[in-house]
Amino acid sequence: MSENRGRGSGGNSGSAPYDFGGAWQPSEIELARRVARKKRNQKNALIAALSSALVLGTLIVVIVTSPGWVTLRNTFFKWAYGVEVLPKILLGFATNATLTVIAGTSVALIGLLVALIRTSRTPALTPFRFLATIYVDVFRGVPLLLVILLVGFGIPALQIKGLTNSVLILGTLAVIITYSAYVAEVIRSGILTVHPSQRAAARSLGLSHSQTLRYVVLPQAFKRVTPPLLNDLVALVKDTGLISILGVTDAVRAAQIQTSKSFNYTPYVMAALIFLAVTIPLTRATDRMLRKSLERQNAQGQA
Secondary structure, three states: OOOOOOOOOOOOOOOOOOOOOOOOOOOHHHHHHHHHHHHHHHHHHHHHHHHHHHHHHHHHHHHHOOOOHHHHHHHHOOHHHHHHHHHHHHHHHHHHHHHHHHHHHHHHHHHHHHHHHHHOOOHHHHHHHHHHHHHHHHHHHOOHHHHHHHHHHHHHHHOOOOOOOOHHHHHHHHHHHHHHHHHHHHHHHHHHHOOHHHHHHHHHOOOOHHHHHHHHHHHHHHHHHHHHHHHHHHHHHHHHHHHHHHOOOOHHHHHHHHHHHHOOOHHHHHHHHHHHHHHHHHHHHHHHHHHHHHHHHOHHHHO
C-alpha cells in the first residue's frame, strides 16, 4: 500500500489505478507553478520596495536640502506646540463628529426619499419628480462653500420670526441640503441597476409595490451602492470643516484661533492629522468592501 500510493485497496493490477476517495495531492506541475508564483511575487515585492524607497527617498532629500526647509519646519512642524494645542483642536473636532452623525443620518433619509420619488412611475408624483430633478441638478452644481454662505447668511437676513440664527444649525442644514442631492443620485443609480425581472417576479408572487421595494429592490440596490455611499461619508467628514467660515468652532476654526495667536501653522497640520486618522480607516474599509463586492460578482467567472 505504501509503495503504491493512490492504488486500490486490493493492490492487484486489475483494480482501479487511483483511489478517488483519498486525499487530493497536487501534481508536480502544480507544485512547480506554486514555486514559480512565489518567486515571482517575491521579486515583484522587492522591486516595489526598492522603487518606493528610491522615489520617497529622493523626495525627502529634495525637501530637507531645500533652502527654506528650516523655516518650513519651524512654521508648520513645530511638534511641541502642536501637542500643546492638540486638546483644543480635539474639542473642536467633537463638533465635526457630531455634525457628521446628524448630517449623515439626515442625508441618508432625505437622499432615499428623493431617489424613490425620482424612480417612481406614479402619475400623481409627476410634479414632485420635476421638483426633485431640479433640486438634484441645482445642489449638485453649486459648490458646497457657496451653499453654506447663502444659507448661513441668507436665512438670518430674512428676519423671519421663528427661524433660527444659529450658525451651527444653518451650517449643518447647508451640508445636508448639498449632500442629500449627491446621495439621492447614488441610491437612484443603485435602484435602476436592479433588473426589471426582479420586480416582475416579486409582483407575480403577490407582493405589493411597497413590499417589492422593501424586500426585493432596495436590498439589492443598497448592496451595490454601499462603497460609493461610504465614499460620500468620507467626503462628508472632511467637508464639515467648511462650516468654520460661519464662525463655528470646529477643528479647523480651533486651529485658526491657535494659529492667529502665534502665527505658527502647526495647529492646521494637527487638525489635518486628526481628519486623516478618521478618514483613512473609512477609506480602507471602503476599498475592502468594494474588493469583496467585485470578488463576489466575479466568483462564477473565477471558478
